Amino acid sequence: MSMKCSNRQVDGITxxxxxxxxxxxxxxxxxxxxxxxxxxxxxxxxxxxxADVNYxxxxxxxxLVSAFTTVRNQGGELxxxxxxxxxxxxxxxxxxxxxxxxxxxxxxxxxxxx
Amino acid sequence: MTDHRVSYTLDxxxxxxxxxxxxxxxxxxxxxxxxxxxxxxxMAVREAAVNAVxxxxxxxxxxxxxxxxxxxxxxLVITIRDQGRGLDLSKIPDPLAPENLLKTSGRxxxxxxxxxDEVHIHPSQTGTEIKLIKHVHGQTAGxxxxxx
Numbered sequence: 325m326s327m328k329c330s331n332r333q334v335d336g337i338t339x340x341x342x343x344x345x346x347x348x349x350x351x352x353x354x355x356x357x358x359x360x361x362x363x364x365x366x367x368x369x370x371x372x373x374x375a376d377v378n379y380x381x382x383x384x385x386x387x388l389v390s391a392f393t394t395v396r397n398q399g400g401e402l403x404x405x406x407x408x409x410x411x412x413x414x415x416x417x418x419x420x421x422x423x424x425x426x427x428x429x430x431x432x433x434x435x436x437x438x
Numbered sequence: 439m440t441d442h443r444v445s446y447t448l449d450x451x452x453x454x455x456x457x458x459x460x461x462x463x464x465x466x467x468x469x470x471x472x473x474x475x476x477x478x479x480x481m482a483v484r485e486a487a488v489n490a491v492x493x494x495x496x497x498x499x500x501x502x503x504x505x506x507x508x509x510x511x512x513x514l515v516i517t518i519r520d521q522g523r524g525l526d527l528s529k530i531p532d533p534l535a536p537e538n539l540l541k542t543s544g545r546x547x548x549x550x551x552x553x554x555d556e557v558h559i560h561p562s563q564t565g566t567e568i569k570l571i572k573h574v575h576g577q578t579a580g581x582x583x584x585x586x
Contacts, residue, residue: 326506326543347484348452348455348488348492349452371567379486380486381481381485381488381549382488382543382545382549383488383543386541386542386543386545389450389540389541389542389544390542392540393540410477414549417549417552418533418534418545418549419534419539420539423540
């Protein structure tokens with residue numbers, strides 16, 4: 325299953341609903357382009373909903389890190405929402421779970437932005 | 439488990455990475471591993487194939503990646519070889535070190551080691567060979583007991 329991202333706005337926060345696989349190649353590129361496009365439009369408060377992301381490889385993990393640092397470097401915030409168990413476990417073993425701000429409830433996540 | 443070996447020679451493309459992962463998933467499931475272990479094996483093979491295609495052969499159409507799957511009595515052994523310059527193990531950073539946590543690459547070998555029971559990496563001037571071993575646990579995998 326290929327990667328897809330769609331955006332919606334909730335209380336000034338851009339929620340990016342992702343589905344599929346974030347892996348080397350198309351999946352990583354789609355995520356990168358999505359973040360780049362949002363930043364170019366000034367949308368710097370981004371909630372990445374990964375509920376339907378069933379697979380991520382080391383390249384995809386790198387892309388999440390890149391998204392996180394790119395948004396932060398532009399004065400924005402990026403949080404993760406609704407991790408699947410597989411993605412959660414990967415972020416745990418790579419020690420990234422504490423780096424990302426991970427949420428499991430959308431309304432609370434939206435309120436958590438500064 | 440019946441001893442069995444299959445070998446593939448593949449181009450240095452992203453399709454090879456997907457193909458190796460899918461084949462690993464199928465063979466791991468046929469071997470009797472559980473869902474989580476199948477995912478781990480498939481992901482380790484994917485990461486090793488990425489290394490072979492990207493860092494080893496650098497997408498060179500003249501270079502091939504070979505992938506062998508061998509089911510022995512007690513192990514699933516997967517060997518992936520590229521035709522690159524040989525991986526420099528001293529240049530692989532610790533991805534868990536605080537200064538490396540926010541790096542966007544360098545986690546492939548770490549994930550492979552996390553998911554497999556044994557990992558043997560043999561770099562040479564004619565390429566890198568990485569051998570991934572997952573032990574079969576119990577009779578449900580069709581494996582023979584160690585005493586047999």
